[in-house]
Amino acid sequence: MKKLLSTLLFSFIISFSLFANVENTFQQANELYSNGEYTQAIELYDSLINSNVSSANIYYNIGNSYFKLDDIPNAILYFEKAKKIEPNNLDIIYNIELANTRIADKIEQVPHFFLKTIYLTTLNSLTEKQWTTVNISLFIIFLIFIVLFYTRSTNRRLWLSFSIAFIILTFTSGIIGFQSYKQKTTHNTAIIFTPTIDIKSAPDTKSNTIFILHQGTKITLLEKTAQWQKVRIASGSEGWLKTNNIIEI
Amino acid sequence: MSKLYKYILSFSFLLLISSNTLLAQKVKFTGEAPARVELQQQFRVTYTCNKDGDFEGPDFNGFQLLGGPSVSSQTSMSIVNGRTSRSSMKSYTYYLKAKKEGTIIIQAARIEIDDKIYKSNELKVVVAKGKAANNAPKEITNTDFKAEGKVFIKSIVSNRNVYMGEPIILTQKLYSKEKVANITDFKEPTLTSFYKENIDIGELTLGTEVINGESYNVVILRKSILFPQKSGKLEIGNFDLDIVIQVIKQRRARDRMEQMMYGNVIRYYENKEIKLKSPKVKINVKPLPSNKPSSFTGIVGSFSISASVDKNELKTNDAINFKVKIKGKGNIGLMEVPKIDFPPDFEIYDPKVFKNIKRTTAGVSGSKNYEYLIIPGNEGNFVIPSFGFTYFNPKTEKYQECITDDIDIKVLRGEGNADISNSGSAVSRDEVKYVGKDIRYIQLFIGETSKLGEHKFNSWLHILLMLISPILAILLIIFIKKQDKKLSNKSLMRHKKATKMAKKRLKVAKKAMVEENNNLFYEETSKALWGYLADKFSIDLSKLSMDIVKEKLQQNNVNEDYIIEINGLINRCEYARYAPKSEIKGINDIYVRSIDVISKIEKTLK
Numbered sequence: 001m002k003k004l005l006s007t008l009l010f011s012f013i014i015s016f017s018l019f020a021n022v023e024n025t026f027q028q029a030n031e032l033y034s035n036g037e038y039t040q041a042i043e044l045y046d047s048l049i050n051s052n053v054s055s056a057n058i059y060y061n062i063g064n065s066y067f068k069l070d071d072i073p074n075a076i077l078y079f080e081k082a083k084k085i086e087p088n089n090l091d092i093i094y095n096i097e098l099a100n101t102r103i104a105d106k107i108e109q110v111p112h113f114f115l116k117t118i119y120l121t122t123l124n125s126l127t128e129k130q131w132t133t134v135n136i137s138l139f140i141i142f143l144i145f146i147v148l149f150y151t152r153s154t155n156r157r158l159w160l161s162f163s164i165a166f167i168i169l170t171f172t173s174g175i176i177g178f179q180s181y182k183q184k185t186t187h188n189t190a191i192i193f194t195p196t197i198d199i200k201s202a203p204d205t206k207s208n209t210i211f212i213l214h215q216g217t218k219i220t221l222l223e224k225t226a227q228w229q230k231v232r233i234a235s236g237s238e239g240w241l242k243t244n245n246i247i248e249i
Numbered sequence: 250m251s252k253l254y255k256y257i258l259s260f261s262f263l264l265l266i267s268s269n270t271l272l273a274q275k276v277k278f279t280g281e282a283p284a285r286v287e288l289q290q291q292f293r294v295t296y297t298c299n300k301d302g303d304f305e306g307p308d309f310n311g312f313q314l315l316g317g318p319s320v321s322s323q324t325s326m327s328i329v330n331g332r333t334s335r336s337s338m339k340s341y342t343y344y345l346k347a348k349k350e351g352t353i354i355i356q357a358a359r360i361e362i363d364d365k366i367y368k369s370n371e372l373k374v375v376v377a378k379g380k381a382a383n384n385a386p387k388e389i390t391n392t393d394f395k396a397e398g399k400v401f402i403k404s405i406v407s408n409r410n411v412y413m414g415e416p417i418i419l420t421q422k423l424y425s426k427e428k429v430a431n432i433t434d435f436k437e438p439t440l441t442s443f444y445k446e447n448i449d450i451g452e453l454t455l456g457t458e459v460i461n462g463e464s465y466n467v468v469i470l471r472k473s474i475l476f477p478q479k480s481g482k483l484e485i486g487n488f489d490l491d492i493v494i495q496v497i498k499q500r501r502a503r504d505r506m507e508q509m510m511y512g513n514v515i516r517y518y519e520n521k522e523i524k525l526k527s528p529k530v531k532i533n534v535k536p537l538p539s540n541k542p543s544s545f546t547g548i549v550g551s552f553s554i555s556a557s558v559d560k561n562e563l564k565t566n567d568a569i570n571f572k573v574k575i576k577g578k579g580n581i582g583l584m585e586v587p588k589i590d591f592p593p594d595f596e597i598y599d600p601k602v603f604k605n606i607k608r609t610t611a612g613v614s615g616s617k618n619y620e621y622l623i624i625p626g627n628e629g630n631f632v633i634p635s636f637g638f639t640y641f642n643p644k645t646e647k648y649q650e651c652i653t654d655d656i657d658i659k660v661l662r663g664e665g666n667a668d669i670s671n672s673g674s675a676v677s678r679d680e681v682k683y684v685g686k687d688i689r690y691i692q693l694f695i696g697e698t699s700k701l702g703e704h705k706f707n708s709w710l711h712i713l714l715m716l717i718s719p720i721l722a723i724l725l726i727i728f729i730k731k732q733d734k735k736l737s738n739k740s741l742m743r744h745k746k747a748t749k750m751a752k753k754r755l756k757v758a759k760k761a762m763v764e765e766n767n768n769l770f771y772e773e774t775s776k777a778l779w780g781y782l783a784d785k786f787s788i789d790l791s792k793l794s795m796d797i798v799k800e801k802l803q804q805n806n807v808n809e810d811y812i813i814e815i816n817g818l819i820n821r822c823e824y825a826r827y828a829p830k831s832e833i834k835g836i837n838d839i840y841v842r843s844i845d846v847i848s849k850i851e852k853t854l855k
Binding site for chain 1: 687689690692695696699701704705715719722725729733
């Protein structure tokens, strides 16, 4: 028992010191950034990511550094990575919008069907973690009502209707949370890194060029062959390009 | 009539001339050319004839005809011993350029005089592959005038290996051993990819210079400063100069009179017009180092900048003079106003620009002054931030930056403004001015971290919680149910034991009855009755009242008579307990009826 306790305590201390180390590195990188040494700052931030630490703020700061170095495609890539973790962070959204004014392609966003807009705003209103918490808590509330229903002799109809309502909410939050999870685990968007690229009508260099894109533009990934990737841009147009021209978010 | 007259007149005129000259002289028609020329060299071929006629030049095969024939005539008259002799010469000059090597024969030219054709001699010219073709300094193009090395012009540059934008001083000089009478034409060299500024050298002055042990008179024709605008091998083209020189010529005295006056040999000056061409000058322009700062705009040299204000503290709507002074050496003429980020609340007027640029042999130097008039609109502490520009210093071969200091300006509230704000009617309000756009600043704290690729949703914790919580809920339900059951069991026990307890108590009552302890009897009987009812309905004794008992009994369908009976019994017991004199007579009756009513109620409740 004593041994177990000491191991627990030890692991706790280790994780704490690791965290302190991470915070330290982060602060050092921030200092480099404020001194205008952006390249070194990026290296330090990257070292954090390489040591398996993931945080929206790290990605955001890397994006900022690239922006200051005038490397807009990389800046957008990292801002988008940050947004993937924290879709409702206003700083990230603002910087993405600003960075997008610096790229060559201005694509008109096709307005979504209003239900999809509602769905997307709901999905992005909470992070994946928050959705998980919501999901669990709704489930627990449902269980409380179930317990009440089975044990109380009075107001049983009320308890039943409450529990039905909460199981529905639990399922809804579960589905949304799952979507949020899926969005994070699959790479379905990417940034173009080639200065100018022809988007072809078929996965073949000889096929017709449909439109031309430039670096920094965000695209949605569709199906894929060994070397080619079908993509869609915000306006809804689709075409093929070689996979080595893009970096997945 | 008039035609006839004209004819006669011309005829007689012709007669008059021929009587004098035609008879006196034979036709002399000769050609003259240098025997030996170099390839690409320009030279002249002259045909001279002492009579007027229709001249027809030969084909100059193997030469490039540059110009001609230019015709010039010369008439001389001499009186020897009272006899007048007159000679007229007409010469036809061609300008040619040798194009082919070898010996080339120029065919004879022809001239027709009085219906008779005369031919000149054939000319033989040897064209040799000269050093002039390859050798750059071919100063003199005029071969007729044998003045090679005597008169030439030259472009001299201060530096042949420069950086882009670094100034070069170009001096164009005329070297001469002969007397120069006049300069008739000066053609500027072709300068591509250069920016040129002329240096004022005043009047032309004569100097001397020694080249290869021979001294020359030197005239500096022009001095200018060149700024190369392109890197690579650039060329300063050749410039042309047409001058007239005076050549001393000698001739023998023509007659005795001359001999008497000037001696046997007469020296005289002859004006010769010659065309000079300077050699080209090649200049190697190095590109600027590639690590160009973004603020670099092509200024090369060495500079300094300073900024000043006439006062640091003022009231609103007063004006400040803001002066910027840029000083230095280099292409200051190309410099633009540095960009200054004035505080947006300031009203700025276009600056007055004073230029003071000196172009000397040391290069371009000078200063540029900008004077701004600034009127601050609002009170507060403002800073005119430092500004400047980047230039390339060819001496250190580095980019250098010169910047001004920050200038603090304190603006106090002016009196005029105070009046307005006191009246309270109009405080000048401006929209917030957005000066620039930038990304939001970095996050200062790392915030929430997780392991890379770790997800909260679908994580083991999430699944575990989702699985455990229903199990917990089921356990909870089971627990509560069991607890309920236990409780209900307890009341069942009480229910079952109710009669037993009542009988026990009644036994005590009977004992009291025998002992004639009336008080104890009534107490025990009432206890037995109350206790029985309380146990039966599992209600605490303290909470029990007659009304609750009646209600409960009615709920359980107990006969109304029994309810009245038990009620009456309890009331009699209570009454007897607290009555002053106890009623001994009915004791037995109460006892029997109590047993009776309990057994009866027991039957219906079962």
